[in-house]
Amino acid sequence: MQPRGAGRARARIGVATALDGRNARGGATVTTDYANHYRVHPRLRWELAGDGRVEMRLPFGSKRLRAAESIATLLKRAAEEPPKTGDVLAQCLGTSVFETLVKYLFLLPESQADALGGGLCIPAARPAGCALPVYDLDMLIEDDLVLLHVPIATTAEGKVSVASGGRWVRTHLAQSIESPLGASARQGVLLDLDFGCQLDTASMRLFDVGDVVHQPLQDRASDIGERAAYVCRTIVTRGARPLILGGDHALAYYSVGALAQRYPRLGVLQIDAHPDLYTVGAVCDERLNHANVMHWVRRMPHVLALWQVGVRDFFHQPTERVACVHDPKVQVLSAFEAETSGYQRLLDGMDPSLPWFVTFDVDALALADYPQTATPVLGGLSLYPLLACFERLFHEFHIVGMEFVEIGDAPPEAHGTAAIAARLASRYLFHLRKVTPTRDLLYSTIV
Numbered sequence: 001m002q003p004r005g006a007g008r009a010r011a012r013i014g015v016a017t018a019l020d021g022r023n024a025r026g027g028a029t030v031t032t033d034y035a036n037h038y039r040v041h042p043r044l045r046w047e048l049a050g051d052g053r054v055e056m057r058l059p060f061g062s063k064r065l066r067a068a069e070s071i072a073t074l075l076k077r078a079a080e081e082p083p084k085t086g087d088v089l090a091q092c093l094g095t096s097v098f099e100t101l102v103k104y105l106f107l108l109p110e111s112q113a114d115a116l117g118g119g120l121c122i123p124a125a126r127p128a129g130c131a132l133p134v135y136d137l138d139m140l141i142e143d144d145l146v147l148l149h150v151p152i153a154t155t156a157e158g159k160v161s162v163a164s165g166g167r168w169v170r171t172h173l174a175q176s177i178e179s180p181l182g183a184s185a186r187q188g189v190l191l192d193l194d195f196g197c198q199l200d201t202a203s204m205r206l207f208d209v210g211d212v213v214h215q216p217l218q219d220r221a222s223d224i225g226e227r228a229a230y231v232c233r234t235i236v237t238r239g240a241r242p243l244i245l246g247g248d249h250a251l252a253y254y255s256v257g258a259l260a261q262r263y264p265r266l267g268v269l270q271i272d273a274h275p276d277l278y279t280v281g282a283v284c285d286e287r288l289n290h291a292n293v294m295h296w297v298r299r300m301p302h303v304l305a306l307w308q309v310g311v312r313d314f315f316h317q318p319t320e321r322v323a324c325v326h327d328p329k330v331q332v333l334s335a336f337e338a339e340t341s342g343y344q345r346l347l348d349g350m351d352p353s354l355p356w357f358v359t360f361d362v363d364a365l366a367l368a369d370y371p372q373t374a375t376p377v378l379g380g381l382s383l384y385p386l387l388a389c390f391e392r393l394f395h396e397f398h399i400v401g402m403e404f405v406e407i408g409d410a411p412p413e414a415h416g417t418a419a420i421a422a423r424l425a426s427r428y429l430f431h432l433r434k435v436t437p438t439r440d441l442l443y444s445t446i447v
């Protein structure tokens with residue numbers, strides 16, 4: 001045992017500069033809670049690096065940290081002892097070392113150790129915008145848009161899987177954003193002909209943190225959800241805006257939940273063919289799934305309003321062992337009303353003083369059918385009125401993030417649900433940045 005007092009103080013001073021590694025800035029993690037208990041990652045490995053130092057790494061990811069042997073000794077000892085609070089660990093390791101070890105998941109919060117121990121994200125082979133390693137989220141600034149794909153599925157696959165259809169939204173976005181000259185092209189603008197404006201690609205600030213880790217044989221849906229929530233919480237703490245691609249709609253439980261700390265008063269705008277408030281009076285009601293997720297969301301204390309837009313389902317509702325209640329938080333604009341009377345009642349009814357998160361189930365769309373989504377419903381929202389509604393949402397409301405869910409895994413049609421999700425996301429990107437009108441100008445070869 002290390003003696004109390006002077007010895008420990010010396011260790012703290014020593015370690016302040018004992019840990020290096022690229023991007024190891026210390027104090028960078030925003031989700032460190034000193035009251036939490038932490039455990040050493042069970043698969044943390046050490047190698048001697050010379051100069052009395054060791055190199056530490058995890059089996060996934062590329063992060064390697066070098067530290068004084070004294071740090072490794074402390075960690076090895078901690079690994080054999082019961083988890084300790086952040087306060088205690090910070091005291092013996094030093095605050096900056098402790099925070100860096102938490103940031104790179106070398107130390108895991110005890111309550112999420114199973115989920116986070118599997119890693120967080122895998123970089124996308126073809127990112128939309130600029131690839132951003134998940135451990136570098138601390139470089140984000142206000143209003144950056146951050147894409148994250150979350151392959152979560154809470155129900156056994158039916159006719160169509162929607163576990164990872166969100167990656168097609170990324171594909172559509174990447175295709176629109178990439179220069180036809182390839183990655184070497186330096187200058188360019190994004191032109192939006194529908195709205196007669198352009199955005200300088202140098203000021204775009206769209207980042208892609210990749211795909212949330214999914215280990216098919218080990219993971220429960222909640223593991224994937226908790227990883228997504230952890231990343232999402234880190235993004236919003238920086239004031240950046242998450243653009244989350246599902247996965248099924250159970251994702252909303254984790255994404256909306258992750259906003260609680262940053263947005264203690266939040267509105268949720270759900271675009272969906274289904275209310276996702278299914279209750280049958282049986283035990284299955286007690287388990288979160290994509291068809292009942294909005295019961296969990298409406299009960300979250302930080303969610304003050306839930307607007308459901310595009311609902312149109314027609315089904316048998318059992319009434320035994322269930323209550324029929326009114327929730328003043330929940331308001332509805334059906335697909336029929338949106339298509340025949342427009343979106344004005346929604347825009348008048350949404351509280352402009354609240355920050356709003358958009359959770360968009362693509363089965364709301366008129367063209368959503370197999371295999372573009374798993375539970376299509378006759379009718380639905382058509383593109384241009386919806387696009388016009390989103391123009392007003394982006395302009396008149398504080399939209400703090402968006403997600404698109406229930407997109408079919410199969411290769412999409414050119415103008416399917418993923419294309420529409422990408423189009424709406426592109427408008428979010430334009431609204432977050434300074435755009436200029438193109439007027440009557442066009443680009444022509446220099447002669």
Ligand SMILES: [Mn+2]
Nearest residue numbers: 249272276361
């Ligand atoms: Mn839904």
